[in-house]
Amino acid sequence: MRSYDQYCSIAKALDVVGDRWTLLIVRELLLQGPCRFTDLKNGLPGIAANLLSNRLRELEQAELIVREDAPPPVATALYRLTDAGSALEPALKALGLWGIRYMATPRPEDTLRAQWLAYAPAWFVTDGEPHAPAVTIQLDCAEVYAVLEVGEGRVEGRAGTADAPDLVLGGPPQAVLGLLTGVIDFATATALGMTSRGRRGVLDRLRPVTATH
Amino acid sequence: MRSYDQYCSIAKALDVVGDRWTLLIVRELLLQGPCRFTDLKNGLPGIAANLLSNRLRELEQAELIVREDAPPPVATALYRLTDAGSALEPALKALGLWGIRYMATPRPEDTLRAQWLAYAPAWFVTDGEPHAPAVTIQLDCAEVYAVLEVGEGRVEGRAGTADAPDLVLGGPPQAVLGLLTGVIDFATATALGMTSRGRRGVLDRLRPVTATH
DNA sequence: CCGTATCCGTGGAGATACTG
DNA sequence: CAGTATCTCCACGGATACGG
Numbered sequence: 399m400r401s402y403d404q405y406c407s408i409a410k411a412l413d414v415v416g417d418r419w420t421l422l423i424v425r426e427l428l429l430q431g432p433c434r435f436t437d438l439k440n441g442l443p444g445i446a447a448n449l450l451s452n453r454l455r456e457l458e459q460a461e462l463i464v465r466e467d468a469p470p471p472v473a474t475a476l477y478r479l480t481d482a483g484s485a486l487e488p489a490l491k492a493l494g495l496w497g498i499r500y501m502a503t504p505r506p507e508d509t510l511r512a513q514w515l516a517y518a519p520a521w522f523v524t525d526g527e528p529h530a531p532a533v534t535i536q537l538d539c540a541e542v543y544a545v546l547e548v549g550e551g552r553v554e555g556r557a558g559t560a561d562a563p564d565l566v567l568g569g570p571p572q573a574v575l576g577l578l579t580g581v582i583d584f585a586t587a588t589a590l591g592m593t594s595r596g597r598r599g600v601l602d603r604l605r606p607v608t609a610t611h
Numbered sequence: 612m613r614s615y616d617q618y619c620s621i622a623k624a625l626d627v628v629g630d631r632w633t634l635l636i637v638r639e640l641l642l643q644g645p646c647r648f649t650d651l652k653n654g655l656p657g658i659a660a661n662l663l664s665n666r667l668r669e670l671e672q673a674e675l676i677v678r679e680d681a682p683p684p685v686a687t688a689l690y691r692l693t694d695a696g697s698a699l700e701p702a703l704k705a706l707g708l709w710g711i712r713y714m715a716t717p718r719p720e721d722t723l724r725a726q727w728l729a730y731a732p733a734w735f736v737t738d739g740e741p742h743a744p745a746v747t748i749q750l751d752c753a754e755v756y757a758v759l760e761v762g763e764g765r766v767e768g769r770a771g772t773a774d775a776p777d778l779v780l781g782g783p784p785q786a787v788l789g790l791l792t793g794v795i796d797f798a799t800a801t802a803l804g805m806t807s808r809g810r811r812g813v814l815d816r817l818r819p820v821t822a823t824h
Numbered sequence: 825c826c827g828t829a830t831c832c833g834t835g836g837a838g839a840t841a842c843t844g
Numbered sequence: 845c846a847g848t849a850t851c852t853c854c855a856c857g858g859a860t861a862c863g864g
Contacts, residue, residue: 399631399855400837403657405721405784407731408638408703411710416631418612418856425621435827444616446857451828474826482712488822489709490621492702497624499695508618518620571618609701610823613835613856631837648846659838664847687845 414460419445419453424486429513432478443509491521498579504572516544516555519578525551526605533600536563539571565596580606627673632666637699642726645691656722704734711792717785729757729768732791738764739818746813749776752784778809793819
């Protein structure tokens with residue numbers, strides 16, 4: 399990216415990560431941990447292979463990622479965030495928190511990945527009853543599965559399924575995530591097609607994070 | 612900007628503000644308040660007039676800014692952030708905090724504006740002695756003037772000059788801002804050409820903000 | 825299978841000149 | 845002063861082919 403040539407830390411940050419796709423690559427590495435080229439390509443639907451290749455080289459030169467050889471069983475290169483790269487997490491969180499306002503309107507052409515289903519509640523919702531027993535919520539949106547573990551004041555998310563979840567939410571992603579992030583209520587989510595099975599009362603302990611100015 | 616078509620709030624945010632120059636336009640409106648076209652052009656050295664024009668139209672369509680007629684004395688259009696536009700402030704702060712790491716290396720071609728000199732301490736530094744009397748620091752970097760008011764736990768910045776500052780810092784911007792944001796110490800700043808006049812002890816009450824993960 | 829390199833069509837970015 | 849019009853050029857996106 400051409401430099402803005404401005405002595406301003408925002409402009410400097412954008413000089414490094416302002417290119418198209420760059421921040422989304424960092425997002426994937428934050429959510430998934432060290433990735434192979436193909437993992438990244440799968441997590442970034444729409445990116446061209448040559449562009450991903452270019453971006454990874456640029457990120458490596460900027461020392462936001464390192465490329466390293468994976469241990470024996472994999473035998474391929476892994477891309478991993480450096481400390482400087484990981485330090486982008488607060489910026490991505492702030493941007494993602496702002497972007498929630500655009501998650502309410504459904505778009506059929508939008509793709510979905512399990513890790514995105516998991517990170518939104520984990521980043522933008524807290525556990526309002528830290529002393530209550532931990533609970534597990536299973537999310538199932540359009541064949542994409544994620545698990546939320548709620549307890550000790552935190553909400554943690556991961557892709558995949560749980561054995562005995564306390565609550566299972568299914569249906570359109572915008573209904574499930576809208577409910578979890580607090581932009582719509584239970585009745586509205588249900589009207590949008592959300593299904594729920596189990597202890598829906600556990601939803602009451604979730605508290606949406608609000609922006610800190 | 613072409614949409615990423617991903618159901619992810621970060622991607623959605625970048626769909627709206629990921630275009631080149633867009634976030635910097637928001638930065639100027641946050642720092643300067645409502646602006647005329649020319650104010651923005653001056654605050655964004657390097658932008659082409661047509662591109663600024665395009666971006667303003669896009670921002671207006673996205674309802675991040677409103678274009679309104681200024682009161683009689685000015686008789687021209689003013690661009691003002693909406694609530695949704697102002698809500699980008701935490702994201703810009705997080706990005707700017709991350710970008711501070713690139714402020715240490717001097718680049719002769721970088722431009723500087725007084726409002727950038729003012730916002731960095733105001734956003735990234737706090738007053739560590741909230742009960743001490745308020746003090747005023749004058750910054751003078753390359754003919755660019757800004758004032759910091761430190762007191763009651765806060766640091767506020769503005770472009771311009773002060774009558775009787777407690778401390779005056781001058782010299783290369785990277786020395787002055789590097790010192791204020793805590794990336795270098797007083798001796799190093801002095802070695803880089805920073806000059807100081809007045810009560811340098813007031814610097815001890817400044818506390819750099821660290822990223823909140 | 826993993827990743828890179830090349831070619832090409834399209835659109836956005838940037839510079840300049842011009843107009844109300 | 846506040847933009848608009850026009851032009852060139854490069855980045856992006858997509859497809860394909862190639863090297864390890």
